[in-house]
Amino acid sequence: MERQRFIIDTNAVIDYLGNKMPAFGMSLINNVLDTNPNISVITKIEVLSFNTIKKITKYWKTL
Numbered sequence: 001m002e003r004q005r006f007i008i009d010t011n012a013v014i015d016y017l018g019n020k021m022p023a024f025g026m027s028l029i030n031n032v033l034d035t036n037p038n039i040s041v042i043t044k045i046e047v048l049s050f051n052t053i054k055k056i057t058k059y060w061k062t063l
Helices: 010-017 023-033 041-062
Strands: none
16 A cells, blocks of 8 residues: 655645644644655745745844
8 A cells, every 4th residue: 555645835834834723734744744745846945935034024124
């Protein structure tokens, strides 16, 4: 029997990292992460960009 494979969307990654998902969603992502999920290059770039934008915005607000 073949294991299920998952690809995780950018919004799911961001919501998971921000702890903004319902409990069922957090549990599902936790289980998916244990199965070695696929994350596209685009998702990686978008998540890195999202974090960078937040840091830059936070920095500019302090000036």
